[in-house]
Amino acid sequence: MINNQDGFLATTLQQRRQKLAQLVDFPVMLWSGHPSPRNFRANSFPFRASSHFLYFAGLPLTKAVIGLNDGKLDLFMDKPAPGSALWHGEVPSPEEIAERIGADRVFSLSELRSHSQGAATIAVQNPTTYSQQGEVLGRAVGPADAPEGLDLDLAKAIISLRLYHDEGALSELRQAAEVSIAAHKAGMAATPKAKREADVRGAMEGVIIANNMTRAYTSIVTVHGEVLHNGEYHHSLQPGELLLADVGAETPMGWAADITRTWPVSGKFSPTQRDIYNVVKEAHDFCIKNLYPGVEYREIHMTAAGVMAEGLIDLGILRGDISDLVEMDAHALFFPHGVGHVLGLDVHDMEDLGDLAGYAPGRERSDRFGLGFLRLDRLLEPGMLVTIEPGFYQVPGILNDPERRSTYKDMVDWDRLAQFDDVRGIRIEDDVLITETGAEVLTAGLPTDLEAVEDLVRG
Ligand code: GLY
Numbered sequence: 001m002i003n004n005q006d007g008f009l010a011t012t013l014q015q016r017r018q019k020l021a022q023l024v025d026f027p028v029m030l031w032s033g034h035p036s037p038r039n040f041r042a043n044s045f046p047f048r049a050s051s052h053f054l055y056f057a058g059l060p061l062t063k064a065v066i067g068l069n070d071g072k073l074d075l076f077m078d079k080p081a082p083g084s085a086l087w088h089g090e091v092p093s094p095e096e097i098a099e100r101i102g103a104d105r106v107f108s109l110s111e112l113r114s115h116s117q118g119a120a121t122i123a124v125q126n127p128t129t130y131s132q133q134g135e136v137l138g139r140a141v142g143p144a145d146a147p148e149g150l151d152l153d154l155a156k157a158i159i160s161l162r163l164y165h166d167e168g169a170l171s172e173l174r175q176a177a178e179v180s181i182a183a184h185k186a187g188m189a190a191t192p193k194a195k196r197e198a199d200v201r202g203a204m205e206g207v208i209i210a211n212n213m214t215r216a217y218t219s220i221v222t223v224h225g226e227v228l229h230n231g232e233y234h235h236s237l238q239p240g241e242l243l244l245a246d247v248g249a250e251t252p253m254g255w256a257a258d259i260t261r262t263w264p265v266s267g268k269f270s271p272t273q274r275d276i277y278n279v280v281k282e283a284h285d286f287c288i289k290n291l292y293p294g295v296e297y298r299e300i301h302m303t304a305a306g307v308m309a310e311g312l313i314d315l316g317i318l319r320g321d322i323s324d325l326v327e328m329d330a331h332a333l334f335f336p337h338g339v340g341h342v343l344g345l346d347v348h349d350m351e352d353l354g355d356l357a358g359y360a361p362g363r364e365r366s367d368r369f370g371l372g373f374l375r376l377d378r379l380l381e382p383g384m385l386v387t388i389e390p391g392f393y394q395v396p397g398i399l400n401d402p403e404r405r406s407t408y409k410d411m412v413d414w415d416r417l418a419q420f421d422d423v424r425g426i427r428i429e430d431d432v433l434i435t436e437t438g439a440e441v442l443t444a445g446l447p448t449d450l451e452a453v454e455d456l457v458r459g
Helices: 006-023 051-057 084-088 094-101 127-137 150-162 167-193 197-210 271-289 297-314 322-327 402-407 414-418 450-458
Strands: 028-031 065-069 072-076 105-107 220-222 242-247 259-264 385-388 391-393 425-427 430-434 439-441
Touching: 006 051, 006 065, 006 072, 006 094, 006 150, 006 167, 028 051, 028 127, 051 065, 051 150, 072 094, 094 105, 167 197, 167 242, 167 259, 167 430, 167 450, 197 220, 197 242, 242 425, 259 425, 259 450, 271 297, 271 385, 271 391, 271 425, 271 430, 271 450, 297 322, 297 385
Parallel strands: 072 105
Antiparallel strands: 028 065, 065 072, 220 242, 242 259, 385 430, 391 425, 430 439
């Protein structure tokens, strides 16, 4: 919940709606979404309400729509079908829900069309909902990257609110961070007795579930950290391997955390693993130290690239001058993704809108090897929550690519690199709030120091 006190929930939501009303002069309709059936209707995938709906409605309602007009809120929702109580129990009536979220009026879904004149919306990912949006509005719903239109204007207005977290959001985000920290500690503690990645995943997600939260994204718990979004958990754990865990909780109201730690299965990093871990840690710490309002996030990414390049030169893996290597994207051979992204209701917040949220107006993604996966290119301002997640990976598809081997042949000491073959992937990721005077690491309760991580694994 935004907060267990309904008064606080209603006030927070009302303030958000009033802010939106100051930004748009057209009516807005936001759909929560439909559950998606797996094989038959009564067995659906876990439901997740649209984040834009959640931001203004606060509750994860299914098959509901809110109408926002001039700061006023209408709730469109049907009463439960007859017989529904047999399977789902008694649920609050639309009128009770309306009171909780501070809605001024309640209508049934059949009345949607008559209230939709001239309304803007945001496309929901669920195909059933998306087609209902088009039907009700009597027009094609604008895609996130539409060059112009009402829906684009609405998207920009919502971005200008959701980028800067209010107290209600921060209270949720802190709860998600705390539970995620506990999950990572449980994962580390479970490792000595674990036989497979799945055992550690179970320990971590068990903490999240026991706190009545869900995963904010598909957990990555793997000894193959070089596969950036690895979703497999069947590998056995061998002494000498590193386990990379990227696991984050989501509160019942949908607010996310996103943490990555990498630890040795045996509880002790090898000398080569220590060396690389410390390079990544140096980049992580240096980036966080340099986060404050008025800094360009792209510069933070370039800082990470420079620190990584310097560390790899010191280890004898890269050869040359730091700025030349970064200019040539040599660091991206080992650090091919961006240093982070915005975090909020979505783990990559508002990426359903393409780069509209992540990139400041007038900026576009670069096609450079070292910048193409940068998800955030904005000036940092108070209230923004960003991840800082540098990493080092030995991705066979990159390192064995003949073209890259040739481009970087003089910049990499390939024989020296071979000595680090017990490092497949290391990432260290924290969630950092930009404040008026600097930055606050919401996930600071989970150590990053190598010895502290070893201690947590060894209990
Ligand atoms: N934590 C998963 C991601 O940022 O893609």
